[in-house]
Amino acid sequence: MSLLEIKDLNVEIGSAQILKSVSLELDAGEIIGLVGESGSGKSMTAMSILGLVPPKTKKSGTISLDGEELSNATEKQLCDIRGRDIGIIFQEPMTALNPLMTIGDQIAETVRVHQKRSRKEALSIARDLLDRVGLPAPRFGLDRFPHDLSGGQRQRVAIAIALALKPKLIIADEPTTALDVTTQAEILDLLCRLVREDGAAMIFVTHDLAVIAGIADRIVLMRHGKIVEQGSVEKIFRKSENSYTRELIRNTNHKPKRNTQASSEDQPVLQVENLVREYSGKPKLFGKSEAFRAVNGVSLKIHPHENVGLVGESGCGKSTLLRSILGLDRAQAGRVRVDGEQFPAANAARTKELRKKIQVVFQDPFGSFDPRWRVEQIVAENFHLNDTTVSRRDARKHVEHMLEQVGLSGKDADRYPHQFSGGQRQRIAIARALITEPSIIALDEAVSALDVTVRATILDLLADLSDRLGVAYLFVTHDLTVVRSITDRVLVMQSGEIVEQGDTESVFANPQHPYTAKLLDAAPNLERALESRGLPRAVVAAQNIAEQAN
Structure with a gap:
């Protein structure tokens, strides 16, 4: 008998059918990847196992864990199961963890809820769990709060909570999407090792095929609420006859077509010279702690039509550099030039004019929009903000034109953000950046949260806009796949400095700095993951089949 059995699961919310006859099995000790685009139903399938579905949801079918039927379980029964028999790791640990509780108390809470343990005993177990997930004492005391930790460290705390009572099943819902490549590699290794050690099963929900190819025993692909294909890694990546599966594989390594090349003879649209951004030390009993230099003498140039990638681990200084370039943080030394002029300018009026020339697209468009x-x-x-003389009527024409430029309809101007998909919202964010006709757009992790198909369409859009409008891009990201697919040059940042830069293909093929080599080695790579399983040329074969089908 399988550890988990789902048979003919149907989920309806209002008039929408979210899941349609979903059936799958999972054995103890097995890791399956639940893969699909946004809206495919993969997260709803995972949450249905725990009974974490919206109110007034209609469900049919059966879900059983180790022979125990969960479909008709009461909320009290499900509360006993959650944490004890099924652990869950969410995508964003900062929102999953309680900011008002210490990490020790949050882990201990799981133990005390399900077992008759004193607080002292529960904290002792919490200490052991933190050691086990790589957060040893005394550096990571039980009295630390989530905001004291980095993103990867917070995710380790979330893993410790999920594994506290050695559950039979772990559900990991996109647990590494927001992490840089080296932290992601560490978390994936840790998670797989701990699951194997405890003999648990794991459902890993993701849209990243390269990640899942490296860790899963079996893959389940979903689309429009249905399972379209499931099987071994070899079957999915080398022998699949499903057109949707082949399309996903092809989009994983999608490279946009570009027709216009940048010229170093043109005046740079962005020039940064010896930029320094330093944070003063914190007050201490006697004086202050040492100042922290987040950006240390960084210089770079970007020309019209040019796409440049800025990569590095969390904390390397790339976001601080971006804020200084945008004039949101004032640098202590160095200067920034936009279209040859000092930015910010000497007076506010000229700064306002120059700000039209440099715009930004953020990672989460929904979070950067006013929902009202x-x-x-x-x-x-x-x-x-930049041109108060334009009438409402003319502004509307400009908006409709820009929406059409990014592949939407002019009529979409009358809708609200919540009425669009994630990819459509990102198109709106790009339209907002383009409305002032900028020379350069900074994209801050602008496609990292998108599934592979939507990401491919957004990258195609950006390449097309660069060709047609001459706009340049600065991609600030930890996603090396995106950097390799669309950028001309790449800058590698470590500890506030650019440690390597050059033509993208040259840097990826032959990195000169050990830190660059470390990043490339840690980055999920579909071909490398398949070769490690003895499946060479799997991706190429799948791509060829897909191209022939088209």
Whole structure:
């Protein structure tokens, strides 16, 4: 008998059918990858196992864990099962953890809820768990709070909570999407090792095929609420006859077509010279602690039509550098030039004019939009901030034009952000950045949260806009796959400095700095993952089949 059995699971929310006859089995000690695009139903399938579905949801079918039927379990029964028999790791640990509780108390809480243990005993178990997930004492005391830790460290705390009572099943819902490549590699290794040691089973929910190819025993692919294919890694990546599966594999290594090349003879649209950004030390009993230099003498140039990638681990200084370039943080030394002019300029009026030339697209468009505003107001906001003489009618024409430029309809201007998908919202964010006709757009992790198919369409859009409008891009990201697919040059940042830069293909093929080699080695790579399983040329074969089908 399988540890987990799901048979003919159907889920309806209102008039929408979210899951359609989903059936799968999972054995003890097995890791399956639950893969699909946004809206495919993979997270809803995982949450249905725990009974964490929206109110008034209609469910049918059966879910059983180790022979125990969960479909008709009461909320009290499910509360006993959650944490004890099924552990869950969410995508964003900062929102999953309680900011008002110490990490020790949060782990101990799971123990005390399900076992009759004193607080002292529970904290002792918490200490052992933190040691086990790589957060040893005394550096990581039980009295630390989530905000004291980095993203990877917080995810280790979330893993410790999920594994506290050695559950039979672990559900990991996109647990590494927001992490840089080296931290992601560490978390994946840790998670797989701990699951294997405890003999637990794991459902790993993701849209990243390269990640899942490296860790899963079996893969389940979902689309539109249905399972379209499932099987071994070899079957999915080398022998699949399903057109959707082949499309996903092809999009994993998608490289946009570009027709216009940048020229170093053109005046740079962005020039940074010896930029320094330093944070003063914190007050101490006697004086202050040493100042922290987040950006240390960074210089770079970007020309029209040029796409440049800025990569590095969390804490390397790339986001601080971006904020200084955008004029959001004032640098202590060095200067920034936009289209040849000092930025920020000597006076506010000229700074306002120059700000039209440099725009930004953020990682989470929904978080950067006012949900009460229509798309017309969102896209036109930059326009009105920088040009108060434009009439409402003319502004509307500009908005509609920009929406059409990014592949949406002019009529979409009357809709609200929540009425769009993630990829469509990112198109709106790009339209908002383009409305002032900038020379350069900074993209801060702008495609890292998108599934592979949507990411491919957004990258194609960006390449097309660069060709047609001459706009340059600065991609600030930890996703090396994106950097390799669309950038001309790459800058590698470590500890506030650019340690390597050059033509993208040259850097990827022959890194000169040990840190660059470390990043490339840690990055998920579909071909490398398949070769490690003895499946060479699997990706190429799948791509060839897909191309022939088209």
